[in-house]
Amino acid sequence: MRICVEIRAMNASSPETSGSAAQSAGTATLPSGALAAPPSVQGAGGGSSFGNVSATFSPLYQQIKSLLMQSLEQGEWKPGDMIPSEVELAARFKVSQGTVRKAIDELAAEQLLMRRQGKGTFVSTHHEPRAQFRFLRLVPDDSERNYTENRILDCKRVRAPGEISRQLDLKCGEIVVQIRRLLSFAGVPTVLDEIWLPGALFRGLTAERLAEYKGPMYGLFESEFGTRMIRASEKIRALAADAASAPVLDVPVGTPLLSVERVAWTYGDRPVEVRRGLYVTAQHHYHNELV
Amino acid sequence: MRICVEIRAMNASSPETSGSAAQSAGTATLPSGALAAPPSVQGAGGGSSFGNVSATFSPLYQQIKSLLMQSLEQGEWKPGDMIPSEVELAARFKVSQGTVRKAIDELAAEQLLMRRQGKGTFVSTHHEPRAQFRFLRLVPDDSERNYTENRILDCKRVRAPGEISRQLDLKCGEIVVQIRRLLSFAGVPTVLDEIWLPGALFRGLTAERLAEYKGPMYGLFESEFGTRMIRASEKIRALAADAASAPVLDVPVGTPLLSVERVAWTYGDRPVEVRRGLYVTAQHHYHNELV
DNA sequence: TAGTGGTCTAGACCACGTG
DNA sequence: ACGTGGTCTAGACCACTAT
Numbered sequence: 075m076r077i078c079v080e081i082r083a084m085n086a087s088s089p090e091t092s093g094s095a096a097q098s099a100g101t102a103t104l105p106s107g108a109l110a111a112p113p114s115v116q117g118a119g120g121g122s123s124f125g126n127v128s129a130t131f132s133p134l135y136q137q138i139k140s141l142l143m144q145s146l147e148q149g150e151w152k153p154g155d156m157i158p159s160e161v162e163l164a165a166r167f168k169v170s171q172g173t174v175r176k177a178i179d180e181l182a183a184e185q186l187l188m189r190r191q192g193k194g195t196f197v198s199t200h201h202e203p204r205a206q207f208r209f210l211r212l213v214p215d216d217s218e219r220n221y222t223e224n225r226i227l228d229c230k231r232v233r234a235p236g237e238i239s240r241q242l243d244l245k246c247g248e249i250v251v252q253i254r255r256l257l258s259f260a261g262v263p264t265v266l267d268e269i270w271l272p273g274a275l276f277r278g279l280t281a282e283r284l285a286e287y288k289g290p291m292y293g294l295f296e297s298e299f300g301t302r303m304i305r306a307s308e309k310i311r312a313l314a315a316d317a318a319s320a321p322v323l324d325v326p327v328g329t330p331l332l333s334v335e336r337v338a339w340t341y342g343d344r345p346v347e348v349r350r351g352l353y354v355t356a357q358h359h360y361h362n363e364l365v
Numbered sequence: 366m367r368i369c370v371e372i373r374a375m376n377a378s379s380p381e382t383s384g385s386a387a388q389s390a391g392t393a394t395l396p397s398g399a400l401a402a403p404p405s406v407q408g409a410g411g412g413s414s415f416g417n418v419s420a421t422f423s424p425l426y427q428q429i430k431s432l433l434m435q436s437l438e439q440g441e442w443k444p445g446d447m448i449p450s451e452v453e454l455a456a457r458f459k460v461s462q463g464t465v466r467k468a469i470d471e472l473a474a475e476q477l478l479m480r481r482q483g484k485g486t487f488v489s490t491h492h493e494p495r496a497q498f499r500f501l502r503l504v505p506d507d508s509e510r511n512y513t514e515n516r517i518l519d520c521k522r523v524r525a526p527g528e529i530s531r532q533l534d535l536k537c538g539e540i541v542v543q544i545r546r547l548l549s550f551a552g553v554p555t556v557l558d559e560i561w562l563p564g565a566l567f568r569g570l571t572a573e574r575l576a577e578y579k580g581p582m583y584g585l586f587e588s589e590f591g592t593r594m595i596r597a598s599e600k601i602r603a604l605a606a607d608a609a610s611a612p613v614l615d616v617p618v619g620t621p622l623l624s625v626e627r628v629a630w631t632y633g634d635r636p637v638e639v640r641r642g643l644y645v646t647a648q649h650h651y652h653n654e655l656v
Numbered sequence: 657t658a659g660t661g662g663t664c665t666a667g668a669c670c671a672c673g674t675g
Numbered sequence: 676a677c678g679t680g681g682t683c684t685a686g687a688c689c690a691c692t693a694t
Contacts, residue, residue, distance in 0.1 A: 192672030312621035330603035330621035483691030
């Protein structure tokens with residue numbers, strides 16, 4: 075099904091330089107076929123030289139950004155893929171390259187795209203080494219960050235506890251995948267995670283699948299389940315190790331631990347993961363940059 | 366003393382549109398007087414249509430950014446001030462408005478400047494309400510963030526301990542101001558901070574001065590001591606309250622606390638504060654957004 | 657109405673990576 | 676040599692704010 079996409083709420087006209095015959099861009103309207111995707115363009119119409127409606131104004135580049143985001147979400151370009159060049163996209167959307175550029179700039183700032191000069195613009199992926207520690211802010215006090223030993227303790231499907239279903243926007247009692255896993259650094263148990271994922275999105279996710287997978291967990295989610303984590307929020311507290319966690323982390327009961335509660339979102343601001351971690355901070359710390 | 370500033374390592378030429386007589390920008394060289402400030406421009410020279418030296422290439426807008434940063438650092442525009450308009454700056458630096466814009470964009474992203482449509486571009490300040498909680502990431506679990514009770518426990522000048530002098534890039538044994546203060550939320554002691562500042566930069570800083578000052582501490586530093594914190598880095602751990610901190614925070618010895626060690630920088634990547642905080646996270650949490 | 661930042665265009669050239 | 680993103684320019688118009 076192809077739907078006519080109406081971009082361009084209002085628009086600047088072309089430069090009328092002294093004596094030069096620059097072709098007019100005027101108030102064009104993207105005719106169709108630019109994208110086989112449902113439209114999501116807001117903004118009232120308006121001419122280039124008369125009535126302008128200032129309510130619900132959305133810049134062109136924001137509309138382009140939305141369209142690009144849709145293409146990403148719908149998998150027109152997969153993680154790791156190169157997307158069309160700026161010139162191509164400009165032609166597709168019937169806007170200038172500069173406008174496409176500004177849309178891509180924002181998507182790159184949000185880490186959804188990666189620009190590489192001379193090569194192209196690529197869809198980000200959790201598989202590239204750079205992304206390895208994008209969400210794990212725990213770093214060793216002295217050494218470099220190195221690879222991790224990941225032990226899956228548990229993986230089962232359960233009815234979502236109230237708090238979890240609320241955070242995942244699920245109906246009460248819906249099925250979630252519940253994972254427990256232990257991360258060790260240089261043989262030292264350091265991170266005990268408990269993870270909840272919407273069952274509907276992660277059919278076929280088992281402890282075996284998790285255990286045999288080499289690489290970051292978000293990479294697995296992205297490649298095998300088509301769910302890409304693009305943003306997260308964490309709440310951090312200090313907590314004493316209890317009888318359940320202490321033996322797993324190999325610390326005495328009562329040891330102060332970092333409690334890190336994360337919610338992760340995918341496209342469209344949909345929460346798709348709740349993760350509660352307990353971090354041993356004897357040889358590590360949670361790093362944060364304030365700007 | 367006025368020094369000739371050599372901007373513009375290499376440069377694009379003007380558009381030679383069909384038949385139009387656009388004036389050439391060519392390979393201009395900022396003659397002088399653009400700014401009464403020491404130059405800091407790197408980048409080798411080069412013509413517009415021959416040999417280009419690719420080593421140490423620095424885009425024009427980065428050079429403009431550096432010059433703007435110098436003006437900020439040297440106080441040509443004070444916190445809260447409006448800086449000259451983009452058009453004015455473009456004229457001053459003999460570049461296009463777009464180039465100035467890109468420089469300002471980056472400075473705004475780094476929170477050094479704030480753009481306000483229709484009004485102008487302003488130097489950020491720690492006094493504006495927005496900046497109040499820019500560096501304090503501890504937020505109440507339930508309620509909104511509200512004002513704070515700030516009690517100065519101590520303020521003295523001491524020889525910097527080894528670790529502190531190292532972090533502040535001071536010579537061993539140099540004098541630092543050491544402050545201890547307690548933050549309470551709704552009457553509940555919550556944050557116990559220990560702060561070290563280079564003594565040379567904070568002459569005249571006393572407990573009285575700190576106590577009587579209403580408003581954020583970084584605001585005081587900015588207004589009264591001309592030192593503006595623009596960036597910080599934190600290391601977070603879980604720690605048990607000890608005999609010294611427990612009574613002040615009104616918690617039992619052994620209570621798990623968040624330990625937050627901050628280093629803050631001013632212009633030129635110079636560290637000017639070390640701060641060690643102990644946070645009670647019974648009713649609060651440290652909030653962090655991952656992107 | 658004037659001035660500011662914000663958007664958009666069109667075109668030129670540069671730096672980078674690959675053939 | 677070619678294609679990609681990156682820089683730079685010049686100019687027009689829009690949105691917002693203050694007067």
